[in-house]
Amino acid sequence: MEKIEEMLKGDLMNRTISLGIKVIMCVCVIVGCYCGLGGRTVERPSKATISIGQFLEPRDMKEDFDFLLKTICEVHPSTNTLGQNKDLVADVYEQIKNPMSIADFYFQISKIFSLFHDGHTRINATMFHGERILNVPIYWTNDYMMITENTTQFNKGDIIHRIAGFDKDAILQYLRDIVPSENDNWVKAVGTKIILRESVLKHLTGQDAQDVDFEIERNGKLALVKVPYTPMDQADLRLLNYSSPYKQIIDSYQIDKDYSYGIYKLDEFILNEDFERRTRDFFMNVIDQGVSNIILDVRDNVGGDSRCIDEILKYTNINGYNNFGSITRNSEQLHEQRGIASAEPYTYHNSIFQKNYNHKFNKLFDGKIIVFVSKLTFSSANWLGTIIQDNKLGTIIGEPTGNSPTSYGDPLYFTLPVSKMRFQVSHKKWLRPVTINEQMDALYPDIILYPSMSDIVNHRDVHLDYVKSTISRLSDSP
Template sequence: MNRIIKHLVFATITFILISTVVYYFFFKKHNVNYEYGFKPQMAPNRLMTVEQMKEDLDYVVNVLRDVHPKTYNGFSNEQNLVIENAYKKINKIMKVGDFYFVLNEVICSLKDAHTMIFIELSKDDRIIDLPIVWLNDGMYIKEDTEQLKKGDKILFIRQKSEEDLLKELEKIIPAENQQWVKVRGKSNLIKEPFLRYLGLIENDYVNVKIQRDEKELEVQLPLIKNKKSKQNMTEEWVSYSVDKENSLGVFKLDTCNYDEKYKTTVANFFKEVSKYNIKNVAVDVRNNSGGDSRVVDEFLRYIDIDNYLSFSGDIRYSKQASEQRGYSRKSGYKSYRKQFINNKKVLNKELLFDGNVYIITSPRTFSSANWFAVIMKDNNIGKVIGEPTGNQPSSYGDVLRFQTHNSGFVFQVSLKRWVRPNTDNDPENCLHPDIEVYTTIEDIINERDPQVEKLIEIINE
């Protein structure tokens, strides 16, 4: 039993570290640095020979086959078909940037959002001014531009409908559900390499058909230089508000950073909740794409529960995992049983909360943020309100990192499968809220918060 617990602790720590790395690289930097000994990637406009591409494709296919838990018994028929088509495409000289999409389709066939390949775009790559928000009922413009108006509905991008674009994006965005394809797709649909891959550019313009009020209009958006804006590093990633009138405290967490600031903010939040005798608290992870899963345990220290069930896991051993992690085993598969976590409740009993708990989710809720919501739901600690998440409750993760020999593309592959606490709720390709509340374009135009408004309505009932 002690061995099992040690393995679980190790697996949890590993997930924490890898989730943090994945979040930093993929969502913060949007590029890959080379502190791990990786060489620079070839420029997207460089040409590759058939032999070079075949060597790189062989390497990617072999790594996926040898490392990922999903391929333990080999590739599926669907995956084999994607791989066969990839080899057919590399029958002549090709640009590095185009070859990226060939490899990406192979990697995306696993439908694992943590298994992905990165591309360093050229400084010469351009964008179009198309501020998209992709809602449940379609694509809209979220802010005014020279040619577009906030609230315009996008009907077609160069004769491709929302459904057409989703089908194409699913091939090149590693995802477990359409929510995540939309989250990642809206940012990719403005970038020149992706626009070219999708066949949306004509004479350096992208034609977009929109609906404004009762009229249908067509606009031509030119490719323009990408002016990278610096992120506002002072933006609050953790905060809270207390609504005494409705007896509601909302704890807003936009990234799962487990540090002193987080711990202090959680403590201050529950001090105010106790001071004003608040009966309802909600954790808002709608804009949270992950990080360190220890934020969950820290928050639950203030909830009056004795224990809770956490995730269990399956690990696939491989030569590559042994080399990167030091495992003694180089093959095989092992499952670790789930265990109850003893809740290390805060010593100040006045801060222990025993009222109603909610967690607010959206398609941007991913990785450790999704983990937060799943633990709440599967242990009946709180109700989930909002929109379906961008991550499966039981999903893959804990990644190994590789680089193709010729093109220099860095990619990562999961070696573990994380299993949710309550497997009776599976299979699910996302976490479905107990109370579904979708954001509409009218909410955005009028700056309303439909999820919090619904929560206040529920409380007052």
């Protein structure tokens, strides 16, 4: 702490502020410089070690919060966010002067992460050991929340008007404070899981209840359903993991010669031998069968390894494409975790033309490229759609995505020293290839289509149906 006060000499020391605010003023004003305390990367604990019943003392929370703020200060590319919100930071310091549960501490520090509007900078949102959940399969459409599967208490297609007395607008406003994001699409995409957690509903309502009221509409009539909490080991994970209406539509890939398309379901970007094999098999089948259109479906893909994009595009006749630029915040933590060191505070890389290494293949796909996206499309999956759109390599169809193309990312990983909660902080700002669109909060498809309730209930793929109805027009376009 002496080192922090040492940096606050001069005008800042003349202000009458609490020790907690002194820490923050260091973080906010001495930004861009190293605070001199360094970050610590702690080994990740088992999830089971963090119990929902655990209580923290003020000194322990302060140690965690000091560490969190210094880490964000030294790692994140945004250097003024904390300074612009010092009143909120001061309020957190005030709140943690009294003992509180680890869940309540989690919600206090979640407010800090949400300030950055950065879906890659966040506290770990996994459930605490011993926490219960509502066993309810929910999907948040563009207009409302609905039930996606039949259960003992709900029918598929039930519209949810209120949960625990809160309507969808109030729930959305609440989730914005605990789900770091660039847009509401991502809040809705992941919020339907988060709002089912016991700790979250207790924090929202201020009540410690054994069940939760759902006000629903079924066949035009209103009804009240009381849903009890379920221990996590008894929950139906198949229902709870049903994150979108597109999850079970296609398995890996399929080819339709009648409509001359091949659709490749890419639910994750993990570059390994299996991904390479599936990608090669997809393109060889498409090429051998003379298919004119490919659909790259990343509607359920929250990202991963961006090199998967190169692996996909190398089977096409594209010569190359303009890739993302970046601004890297250099830090001791970056050096510790990645082995990257620089005397400069930032490293800049402009968008460059990346050659497509497809020369090793005798057969290449030379037809039309279509990319399906949704609100769950995030990170490197969002990159795929952005590269295709910005380079005019194909057509994007679906919903606005959950991630801004120009956004922070490539996080470093940390653990709070006392509570052991894990968190991550972006150390780069990615710059989309076409900078004229860099202020957009999402990748907006060329053709925006939202699934209706009927589409979801009947497992109808509105995006694929659209392509099949217009495939000849897409194939004939220049």
